[in-house]
Amino acid sequence: MEKLLEIRGLTTEFVTSEGAAKAVDGVGFDIGAGETVGLVGESGCGKSVTALSIMRLVQYPPGRITAGSVMMDGRDLMKLPEKQMRRVRGNDISIVFQEPLTSLNPVFTCGEQIRETIALHQKMGRRESRLKAVEMLRLVRIPDPEKRYDNYPHQMSGGMRQRVMIAMALSCQPRLLIADEPSTALDVSVQAQIIELLLDLKERMGMSVLLITHDLAVVAQMADRVVVMYAGAVVEEAPIDSLFSDPMHPYTEGLMASIPKLGERLERLPVIPGNVPDPLRLPSGCRFSDRCTKRIPKCLIEEPPLFSPAAGRLSRCWLREGIGR
Amino acid sequence: MAAFLLRRILQSLVLVWIVLTITFFLLHLAPGDPMARYEHPDISPETVMKMRGQLGLDRPVIEQYFIWAAGFARGDFGVSFRYNRPVGEILAETIPNTLRLTVASMALYVLFGLALGMMSAARRYSAFDRLNTIVALFVYSIPSFWLALMLIMLFSLKLGILPSSHMQSLDSASMSGIPLFLDRARHLVLPAFVLGVASAAGLARYMRGSMIDVLREDYIRTARAKGLPERSVLLKHAFRNAAIPVVTILGMSLPFLLGGAVIVEKIFSWPGMGGLMVEAIYTRDYPVVLAVNFVVAVMVILGNLLADTGYAVLDPRIMSKETGR
Numbered sequence: 177m178e179k180l181l182e183i184r185g186l187t188t189e190f191v192t193s194e195g196a197a198k199a200v201d202g203v204g205f206d207i208g209a210g211e212t213v214g215l216v217g218e219s220g221c222g223k224s225v226t227a228l229s230i231m232r233l234v235q236y237p238p239g240r241i242t243a244g245s246v247m248m249d250g251r252d253l254m255k256l257p258e259k260q261m262r263r264v265r266g267n268d269i270s271i272v273f274q275e276p277l278t279s280l281n282p283v284f285t286c287g288e289q290i291r292e293t294i295a296l297h298q299k300m301g302r303r304e305s306r307l308k309a310v311e312m313l314r315l316v317r318i319p320d321p322e323k324r325y326d327n328y329p330h331q332m333s334g335g336m337r338q339r340v341m342i343a344m345a346l347s348c349q350p351r352l353l354i355a356d357e358p359s360t361a362l363d364v365s366v367q368a369q370i371i372e373l374l375l376d377l378k379e380r381m382g383m384s385v386l387l388i389t390h391d392l393a394v395v396a397q398m399a400d401r402v403v404v405m406y407a408g409a410v411v412e413e414a415p416i417d418s419l420f421s422d423p424m425h426p427y428t429e430g431l432m433a434s435i436p437k438l439g440e441r442l443e444r445l446p447v448i449p450g451n452v453p454d455p456l457r458l459p460s461g462c463r464f465s466d467r468c469t470k471r472i473p474k475c476l477i478e479e480p481p482l483f484s485p486a487a488g489r490l491s492r493c494w495l496r497e498g499i500g501r
Numbered sequence: 502m503a504a505f506l507l508r509r510i511l512q513s514l515v516l517v518w519i520v521l522t523i524t525f526f527l528l529h530l531a532p533g534d535p536m537a538r539y540e541h542p543d544i545s546p547e548t549v550m551k552m553r554g555q556l557g558l559d560r561p562v563i564e565q566y567f568i569w570a571a572g573f574a575r576g577d578f579g580v581s582f583r584y585n586r587p588v589g590e591i592l593a594e595t596i597p598n599t600l601r602l603t604v605a606s607m608a609l610y611v612l613f614g615l616a617l618g619m620m621s622a623a624r625r626y627s628a629f630d631r632l633n634t635i636v637a638l639f640v641y642s643i644p645s646f647w648l649a650l651m652l653i654m655l656f657s658l659k660l661g662i663l664p665s666s667h668m669q670s671l672d673s674a675s676m677s678g679i680p681l682f683l684d685r686a687r688h689l690v691l692p693a694f695v696l697g698v699a700s701a702a703g704l705a706r707y708m709r710g711s712m713i714d715v716l717r718e719d720y721i722r723t724a725r726a727k728g729l730p731e732r733s734v735l736l737k738h739a740f741r742n743a744a745i746p747v748v749t750i751l752g753m754s755l756p757f758l759l760g761g762a763v764i765v766e767k768i769f770s771w772p773g774m775g776g777l778m779v780e781a782i783y784t785r786d787y788p789v790v791l792a793v794n795f796v797v798a799v800m801v802i803l804g805n806l807l808a809d810t811g812y813a814v815l816d817p818r819i820m821s822k823e824t825g826r
């Protein structure tokens with residue numbers, strides 16, 4: 177598969193009163209053309225910051241990208257002059273945020289906010305870009321798009337607003353869509369609709385998708401490949417099928433144990449005990465060592481590198497040392 | 502919207518009436534007598550008594566109130582005790598002068614207040630922001646009459662580049678067109694600066710705070726994610742939202758501006774309502790005091806009405822609440 181994006185060693189820090197917290201710590205993975213990559217991990221493990229870093233939208237202060245590269249079309253996005261980077265945003269790479277309720281500007285109509293993006297990147301006049309925006313509203317299945325064009329965000333439901341965000345993100349036919357937990361903040365009944373819409377649009381438009389979620393069920397439905405993040409670092413990477421049949425990191429196993437299986441009735445789902453550590457207080461050795469059930473002495477001493485125990489697979493776990501390659 | 506405006510206007514009329522009634526009785530209850538300046542060895546007490554009778558000042562206060570009120574309701578502001586001319590005529594001469602000064606000051610006030618506040622917020626904690634804060638604090642805390650005197654000393658006496666008083670030069674009768682306009686503009690600079698820019702310091706602080714809050718919002722991140730240049734992010738997406746709470750401050754600041762005009766007009770010998778009001782109070786020229794009071798009350802209410810309207814225009818959420826959508 178042809179590569180669209182190559183992310184290497186991406187590191188983003190937040191300046192805090194106690195020092196620089198590495199929210200993203202040397203993250204690297206590829207996204208193929210037309211591929212859907214799932215980025216999973218618990219809350220606070222750095223998924224959103226990774227997404228923002230790729231688009232260089234981390235605001236300083238307090239955040240700063242301190243290392244790494246994101247190659248696209250032979251250019252490193254991290255080194256692009258701001259003016260050229262602006263041409264990438266919304267045009268080559270666009271993003272749908274986690275917060276559909278607050279991500280639209282309350283004082284402009286939904287249609288105008290889409291139209292603005294189109295006019296910005298596609299050198300279209302007002303009339304033409306308006307027609308295109310209505311078209312986008314129709315594409316994301318908003319009923320009565322001509323009328324809805326003039327609605328303000330507060331006149332729409334959460335699900336509708338997220339559709340508007342998706343319409344905006346896709347309005348310039350980006351090659352990569354970053355969907356940062358596009359359905360998490362919505363009602364359960366609406367969540368499925370949004371995921372289904374994304375699946376359908378992906379089918380039709382053929383762009384690559386970086387799907388961020390902590391819901392492995394959604395990943396199973398959409399992704400070709402999965403990158404698992406923990407405390408700012410990639411801990412496992414695998415094609416979707418082999419990840420579910422044979423997880424190679426104790427953290428991934430823990431995540432999978434917490435998916436409810438069909439027909440199974442549990443009083444409480446098993447969850448991984450403990451919390452994602454604060455980036456300023458990582459345990460010594462492996463960053464997962466304090467919560468790991470399969471810990472060996474070495475885990476407390478030295479941080480494991482990414483091993484490749486099988487073709488197309490990566491695992492940051494000492495138990496996989498020397499296996500495979 | 503129309504119903505909303507109508508309701509507000511009716512409320513305002515009642516309010517103006519109450520204000521004027523209170524003023525009327527306060528004036529008559531306060532010590533001092535309009536006839537005091539005729540106490541002179543050459544003027545016999547009988548003559549003064551006769552004048553008192555002619556002006557109706559010998560009647561009970563309640564009766565005087567109804568006579569005045571009846572005239573006022575018909576648009577007859579009465580006759581000035583001091584100038585022996587219809588008050589309406591005097592107002593017609595002075596109101597335009599005061600308006601010229603207040604409109605110019607208001608324009609400077611809004612322009613400087615909003616622009617400086619926005620620039621400070623956009624470059625938060627930069628050298629510019631710090632300097633702005635210090636200067637604002639300085640200007641904010643010095644009394645306007647002192648600032649006026651200092652500016653006169655510098656620009657009129659030392660540098661001799663700006664006139665220190667009056668609305669136009671003595672020989673302006675021979676001017677017309679552009680030279681006349683320039684002459685008047687030169688006379689306007691110092692008083693408008695003292696009145697407008699000095700109070701803009703406060704507005705700039707509000708705008709800065711409001712802007713900083715808005716710049717933290719998710720929709721600003723969305724605007725950047727579209728690829729909009731920072732200028733559009735600030736001037737289009739952030740400004741309109743940040744202006745909403747500031748509009749209320751603008752409405753409330755009109756009374757202060759008019760209050761300040763009284764002092765500034767006095768210092769710069771500006772032939773406006775401010776000077777007229779001060780004189781009228783000294784000489785207990787009741788009809789003039791009441792009429793000026795009326796004009797000021799109307800202007801203040803108009804300012805508030807404009808602010809409310811602006812508020813509703815800027816924030817679509819208000820309008821839909823009003824119309825119940």
Ligand SMILES: Nc1ncnc2c1ncn2[C@@H]1O[C@H](COP(=O)(O)OP(=O)(O)OP(=O)(O)O)[C@@H](O)[C@H]1O
Pocket residue numbers: 190199217218219220221222223224225226238239274357390454455
């Ligand atoms: N603006 C910020 N200032 C300081 N720290 C931040 C900021 N944004 C994120 N962080 C830190 O970065 C880390 C990763 O946050 P991130 O939002 O990427 O998590 P996430 O994986 O997206 O979680 P979620 O599933 O809750 O969205 C967290 O520890 C968070 O505290």
Ligand SMILES: [Mg+2]
Pocket residue numbers: 223224225274356357
């Ligand atoms: Mg997130």
